[in-house]
Amino acid sequence: MASLFKIDIKNLKGVGPKTSLFLNRLGVYTIGDIIRFFPRTYEDWTTVSTLQEACGQKDRCVRLKILSYPQIIRLRSGKTLYKLEATDGINLAQIVFYNSKYAAESLVKDNEYILRGNVEFKFGKYEISSPKIKKTDEAESFYPVYNQTAGINSKKISSLVKNALKMLPGNISETLPEKVIAENNLCSLNFAVRNIHFPKDRQSLEMSRRRIVFEEIFIYQLGIKLIKKNSKIKTKIKIKNEYSKEFADFLPFELTSVQKNAISDCINDIKNSGFSMNRLLQGDVGSGKTAVAASLAYTVAKNGYQVAVMAPTELLAAQHFKTFEKFFQKTNIKVGLMCGSLRAKARKLLNENIETGNVDIVIGTHCLISDNTAFKNLGLIITDEQHRFGVNQRAKLINKGMAPHVLVMSATPIPRSLALILYGDLDISVLNETLPGRQKIDTFSVDSSKRHRVWNFIKNIIGEGGQCYIVCASIVENENDIIDVNSYYEKMLESVFDKEEVKILHGKMKPLEKDLIMSDFINGKTKILVSTTVIEVGIDVPNARIIVIENAERFGISQLHQLRGRVGRSNLKSYCVLISDSKSNDSKRRFSAMVNSNDGFYLSEEDLKLRGPGDFFGVNQHGVPNVNIPTSYNDIWIIKAAQKSADVSKLDFSDPSFKFINKRIDNIFKRRSDFNSQMVVF
Numbered sequence: 001m002a003s004l005f006k007i008d009i010k011n012l013k014g015v016g017p018k019t020s021l022f023l024n025r026l027g028v029y030t031i032g033d034i035i036r037f038f039p040r041t042y043e044d045w046t047t048v049s050t051l052q053e054a055c056g057q058k059d060r061c062v063r064l065k066i067l068s069y070p071q072i073i074r075l076r077s078g079k080t081l082y083k084l085e086a087t088d089g090i091n092l093a094q095i096v097f098y099n100s101k102y103a104a105e106s107l108v109k110d111n112e113y114i115l116r117g118n119v120e121f122k123f124g125k126y127e128i129s130s131p132k133i134k135k136t137d138e139a140e141s142f143y144p145v146y147n148q149t150a151g152i153n154s155k156k157i158s159s160l161v162k163n164a165l166k167m168l169p170g171n172i173s174e175t176l177p178e179k180v181i182a183e184n185n186l187c188s189l190n191f192a193v194r195n196i197h198f199p200k201d202r203q204s205l206e207m208s209r210r211r212i213v214f215e216e217i218f219i220y221q222l223g224i225k226l227i228k229k230n231s232k233i234k235t236k237i238k239i240k241n242e243y244s245k246e247f248a249d250f251l252p253f254e255l256t257s258v259q260k261n262a263i264s265d266c267i268n269d270i271k272n273s274g275f276s277m278n279r280l281l282q283g284d285v286g287s288g289k290t291a292v293a294a295s296l297a298y299t300v301a302k303n304g305y306q307v308a309v310m311a312p313t314e315l316l317a318a319q320h321f322k323t324f325e326k327f328f329q330k331t332n333i334k335v336g337l338m339c340g341s342l343r344a345k346a347r348k349l350l351n352e353n354i355e356t357g358n359v360d361i362v363i364g365t366h367c368l369i370s371d372n373t374a375f376k377n378l379g380l381i382i383t384d385e386q387h388r389f390g391v392n393q394r395a396k397l398i399n400k401g402m403a404p405h406v407l408v409m410s411a412t413p414i415p416r417s418l419a420l421i422l423y424g425d426l427d428i429s430v431l432n433e434t435l436p437g438r439q440k441i442d443t444f445s446v447d448s449s450k451r452h453r454v455w456n457f458i459k460n461i462i463g464e465g466g467q468c469y470i471v472c473a474s475i476v477e478n479e480n481d482i483i484d485v486n487s488y489y490e491k492m493l494e495s496v497f498d499k500e501e502v503k504i505l506h507g508k509m510k511p512l513e514k515d516l517i518m519s520d521f522i523n524g525k526t527k528i529l530v531s532t533t534v535i536e537v538g539i540d541v542p543n544a545r546i547i548v549i550e551n552a553e554r555f556g557i558s559q560l561h562q563l564r565g566r567v568g569r570s571n572l573k574s575y576c577v578l579i580s581d582s583k584s585n586d587s588k589r590r591f592s593a594m595v596n597s598n599d600g601f602y603l604s605e606e607d608l609k610l611r612g613p614g615d616f617f618g619v620n621q622h623g624v625p626n627v628n629i630p631t632s633y634n635d636i637w638i639i640k641a642a643q644k645s646a647d648v649s650k651l652d653f654s655d656p657s658f659k660f661i662n663k664r665i666d667n668i669f670k671r672r673s674d675f676n677s678q679m680v681v682f
């Protein structure tokens, strides 16, 4: 199939210049791409209900015999209504179309059809309005539903995929080793690519899905394992003495045992192995990762090496700088902050100090590892939140003659079953205990009629000296009934709040403006921040004691939990209020999970159950396997099997499929570094 990935999509039958542009927007550039553009979901036409069974349900199929010719009714609005009588053999139904003469006339009296839509019971009769229609002999199947975009709909894509599949050779070469296919009872690629689009029946669909999910995870996992094998980098950077106990005396609190364990994990890595550390420190929001990082930095600095601490934004870097300065006040450790707003002169001075070793710990954004900054003897790199340290970045340092130890910190709890896939190349330490004295964040789920009561509650909290975050899902007014930051702010001012208390923050603002607003909030000048999700992971404002999330149905569990982590950062009681008018069961399950638990790892498991692993990868920020077909919780078994099979020691690398596999691995891991060279994944 490889060659089809070289043929431009313009060469596909049915694709003109315009269509090809639309397809490009969906990430489809070649004929191979459209074959790999898997359906988002399927319309199941195989299950046919009676009118009574279908009534009140969404998108059901009913088999109806048409009893009349269309009755035409002209409405005052100018619309034309077409009505037909029909029966499922038990009950009568009325089929209704608005303005669609063509659809109405396609139903021939005395013939049977499968109709798909929502059946309602109205005025003593069943009614189905504007249904989709198939002839009975065409209907027994699953129809693919593709992600569509303006200019190209799912139906058109479906017909193009059909044309593309015709171009596939009769039997396409395998992309998985034969042994792996046999051991796992997988169907052939040939079967899978055809049936994932147009499955004969449910079983064919399941077999194809299994094969495709398996392949994606297998290749990704193998890539990670190979990287891990190759990323064992020898280093001479070793520490002679540990200073963790000494450091603990500088802290205003006692470290918890899990924090201490994490510190000693790192110390052991750096002390003994002769290889550079490559460790992930995973801990829920507010679990105290910074103190672990600072302790390690202290030991490494005391042993005569420099430490670079990298944060994703200047604001977080500045916050870390403040924290570190406080921790190291009484020591001879010198901490520097490298940030964009440094004047040329100050920057030059700092660079000189880094080069001569006058500064021990440098905090900054990713620009720290740029070509200009020359460290005297960099021993440890710590990166905070969302960013993993790239192979390319590592390679760059090694070229400079350095092989520093690396600690990556992440606040995204992920289910254990997925951790190995996503972080398989790293050693992992986990902070899974709440800090002493912390109270549970009380979480409430209410509908929008309670908004004013929530505002009064906010007023009280501000009265007690607290602060508040409000999160809206949109910046500007929109048709989707999503409350936007701007109108929300206006409404607050019309109500019980005044201009001094409330500020707006969103992603479309200039960085400097954002920083200013954020620092006013950090300093306590602003009491309420109405923002989009830009309030950053990692921002630590202990005074913030309530977060209100509007249109909470727009967010997944993990995101809600991350947002909630902005509060509860002191020993005072904090609150999270989810406001939503959504009636969907899915939203309700998410909210009740949030109300009932504060544990990020537990919630991530719940998230996995609700959304399936494929979706989970999709939203995780680290860049992950691209399982672009619908998955469910049960697919964990496929994932586990794929993981088990990706065993470097047992695979026969001479199998012809490795030509493809190697290329895919290169692509997966290279593509991501092209995507953003500052944020390479491995």
Ligand code: ADP
Residues within 6 Å of the ligand: 253, 254, 255, 256, 259, 283, 284, 285, 286, 287, 288, 289, 290, 291, 411, 435, 436, 538, 540, 542, 569
């Ligand atoms: P995160 O893991 O989200 O980065 P932080 O490191 O910002 O969390 O810690 C959250 C807050 O908890 C900070 O104000 C920090 O000073 C405080 N903290 C950290 N460790 C402890 C501890 N062992 N006891 C009490 N407070 C702690």
Ligand code: MG
Residues within 6 Å of the ligand: 289, 290, 384, 538
């Ligand atoms: Mg943090």
